[in-house]
Amino acid sequence: MKRLVCSLLCLAFVNLCAAQTTLPEFGVFTEAEKSIRECPFDKEADAVVILDEATADHDDQYRLIFTRRTRLKILKPKGNRYGDIAIRYYTKDDAEYISDIEAYTCNPNSGGAIKKVPQSAIFRQKINDRWSAVKIAMPEVQPGTIIEYKYINTAKNYSFLDDWYFQGELPVMHSHFWLSIMPNYEFTYRVYKSDQLPITIKKEKEGRVYYEMNNIAGLRDEPYMDAEKDYLQHVEFQLSGYQGMFGGTIHYMTNWDEVAREIMTQPSYGGQLNKNIPVEPEWLIKVKAIAPAYDRMAAVYNFVYKNLNWNGINSRGAVDGVKETWEKKQGSSGDINLLLINLLKETGLETYPLLVSERGHGKVNAELPFIDQFNKTMACVVIDGKKYVLDATGPYTPAFMIPFSVINTKALLVNKKKSSIISLIETEKRDRNFVNIQAWIDDNGGISGKAYIQSKDYARLTRMRAWQRDKDRFRDNYYTIYETGLKVDSLELLNLENDSLPLEQKFNFSIPPSTSGDYKLVNLNLFSGVAKNPFISDIRFTNIDFGCLQSHSVIEYIELPASLKIETLPKNIRMIMPDTSITFMRIMEAKDNMLQVKYEINFMRPVFTADEYEYVKEFYKKMASIMNEQIVLRKP
Template identity: 70%
Template sequence: MFFVIAKKHLYMKRFVCSWLLLAIVNLCAAQTTLPEFGEITADEKTLTVCSFDKEADAVVILDQASADHNEQYNLIFTRRVRLKILKSRGNRHGDIAIRYIHKDDIEYISNIEAYTYNVTPNGVADIKHVPSSAIYRQKINERISEVKFAFPDVQVGSIIEYKYTTTSKSYSYLNDWYFQSELPVMNSQFTLVVMPNYEFAYRVFKSEQFPIEIKQEKGSGRIYFGMKNIAGLRDEPFMDAEKDYLQHVEFQLSGYQGTFGGTTRYMTTWNEVTRELMSNPVFGLQLNKNIPVGEEWINKVKAMSPPFERMAAVYNLVYKAVGWNGIGGIGTTSGVKEAWEKKKGSSGDVNLLLINLLKEAGLEVYPLLVSERGHGKVNPEYPFIDQFNKVMAYVVIGDNKYVLDAAGAYTPPFMIPFSVINTKAFVVNRKKGGIITLTETAKKDKNYVSIHALIDDEGALTGEAIIQSDEYARLNRMRAWARDKERFRENYYTTYQAGLKLDSLVLNNLENDSMPLEQQFHFSIPATVSGDYKLVNLNLFSGIAKNPFISDIRFTNIDYGCLQSHTVVETIELPASLKIESLPKNVRMIMPDTSISLTRLLEVKENTILVRYVIATTRSVFTAEEYDYVKDFYKKMAEIMNEQVVLRKR
């Protein structure tokens, strides 16, 4: 359910939802008076731990902002933040970076003030202001810049506070307000003043245990939101987008009342979203451009008989020919023709260009608005365009549907981009459009590990490994390899045991999408000795070095993105001087709903140990309510997999 707030001259338009009116009538008293900027209270000085989040290394005492307008109807956003450092690792919060859109002077940040408050050993207040010379601007890309500064003398017990003003060209650059962050927040307040004749829709995302205060001032167009004492939300393994769990309020322009009466509605239904987008010069009007790729190339592609080959040819052309400049968004920033000419553009430029050429090749294709998993979930009940962060191409060939992204990490045309699996998307088309769910059950994160190793007389292990990473495992490992080769070795190989070393690493099939990524290498593990016994851990390169779920409390889903399939086959040869004292037992462990399973089989043939591990999942998403079950299962699974073979001299 969403609500509409509006301002028409000097009186407020009635809220669409009567529930909200009742909520306003029964709200608690007006917001607490706040201390002035630079005025530190006695309670803040003595604060040493956050009572509602005792693990926190810092706490936000106050996060207050307001959005208003000037006579030119620019959006004037002012913000003030005060926080206290509680532990030494919290010192990192003393480095501030505030992003804004510098392109075409859309936004500008000014009126920056900041200081550090400490108390000397003799009890005297020590206040150090951040000089203007220490505040600088850094360009991130063609569209985004940052204002950056560092607080001086930040230490445990420091209170740091800053404020600034952002001036934007219009209210279309109004951002959502987040009451919560990775740090606990004691007091978060946001006030929106709606311009005359404008209507804004908003919706609040929050957990039931956190009360929210919403107040509206009659006749002023002002609405206030406030929350208090919210624990921090820290990163967890396989977590959905942080945005999905943070307490926040979203805004979207929903209407405008003209001078002579009558209200123009903006995107209050999905049909209106389609209509607005298809008539927009940076979106729909970019879909019928004549891209100068050459008549010869177009005719060659059109002559390809299987439609899939045509689609793949167009996708590969755009992916290789036009680079992504790092700027996101669902619309173009410079236009598809300019992106082709410059061979570079935003994600909107690149993928709308892709759609143009797919249409030119005679394929049925539509724009697909997506929200990548890191951006947050889409709620189909709310036609909010800000729910999406990217446009992709949606191709229909018979009964098959394909999702193509030429502005992201390379993904073969027959696979859904990993970033949007298990998400909802919006097909932009009047007749065949609507919300769809992107799921993948056929393609998996699939690894097959084959190991042949020898144990010497001292218990040291040396061997050769061949790992075949297929489907999404192939894509993920190729990207990790391209990003950082040393970190790649650490993440996938050497993390399993202390002292494990590898050399002669070779990767095969890097250019062949239809083949698994093959990794071959030699490895060695030093002996683990306990008295007369040699201990050998057979858990090698399985993907489960240890239990990834260690938090006692988790409020977020577990989302692997896709199904998992990991098989490890080992042949371990023993020296004549050693005999097996004890051997882990064969075991099969499975979740009650069969969603996760582990199988371990061991067999001894003469002087050889044969080992087989199989780990598989039948679903890729587990809710926060299931976390304890998954955590316990992985704990037992890690314990079983790390059980050791015990050897002894004959």
């Protein structure tokens, strides 16, 4: 992935001569488009975007006028869902409004009839207090249908300018974007694109810039995929300067200190710090009296987490304000975590706002001072030189652990004296499971037994959340998936309320016999964390991100009946990746009527690049095959 960072006013363009394609008129469909049966550069695609074009301009009130037109074709029955069009827009304080909505469909398989979608099939739907959507009910969508729609989004100002994505889940044949800059303003932009895909960039007079890309395959979901944004071809924008009242250009946010100073001047961010939160005075006095700084921090963090509800809105800064959030006991992530920072500082703890980019949002490039690289604020508390990262929204994480969503990412520590990019590295806590199985095999080859599992660190958090979300699915995801017909009963979870102890799971299980003639086949890969190989695709576009280090250990004691003897016992084996990043071991030992089995899997790093995919894929393939290798029993 190559990242190009350019300034609109001082850019040595690689390609100034954009070959701007002549596009068909809106609602007019060509014979070439009607004859498309599959996307030539992405043959697996269920649909294809034929063209996607937009213009960002301004009116005499300097409002942002964003005009967009999109045309796509359905190729397969699974692609029918792309006929459900929804255009989201921000409605709080009338910030945005969608107008001039038009749509057409063309069905070449039904005589090529072109139909204009009636206004009665275009409607608005309120999502919540801040967001609404325009929905278009496209008629008679089926494989072969061509869909086209356009609209205008009028926003209050250029702060609503979004990044432009040339690529998405669907392949795109042609995409271009015109950006017009307001007089006396400067924008910095950066282009994310693959080395193999060319881009056309053309700067014209009066601050107009044109971007174009063509024939881009779709980026679909891949197992253990990190942020989609890091791989999509797109261009990002940020206001970088403006002309002062007395002439000359005033530049800002050109380094991280300037970014921090800028955000601290904003009423929704710096203006929310050092506020007097009206908590119970007795509670505050009691917490301030806690001598160990860590315990004091944990007390404040747990208090905020338990007493305030996250409304599902992620924000860097406050949306309603910390005082209103305290009154309503509900707010955005920015509201709640800025309130948390206030209370931490009130109790005498060294605390800083921490701008983070969660794993799903994208990686932070430390060399580029772009504020939009971050999607959330968390609290950073420094105790005896150690940094603790706290997030009082989303899934609960103990104060001594880095939230899973930001492990191994970069963040901006906002400090009035000296802000800096820091790395949130976790080398001790991991996804750690220990499985102990006591079981016996009956005369027919069926298995019955008891399992005891300890889940520590991030494994504990993941399983607790899964259990609280859906107890039936929890059984399927962690236990019954390993063998057809496997049943679990008497499930008991212990230590649900104690963060410092592993989550213990105890249950009984049974597996029906599997026979082949006189032979009994037994698969002893149980509850190991590797039921099957998730990496089956021949190609990989994104990095493999497991999130954190992993360690899984399984020990099984299996009692055999006198009526059955081991015909085939798989060999002991040990596998190691060339760089020792993943290790696997299986040991089997049979003595008298007892069989002892041990599996160990360790991941010594959490991220593998797309270039390493073949190594990881082959390792997983062999490991899954070995773990699912059956033991053969038969009557002597």
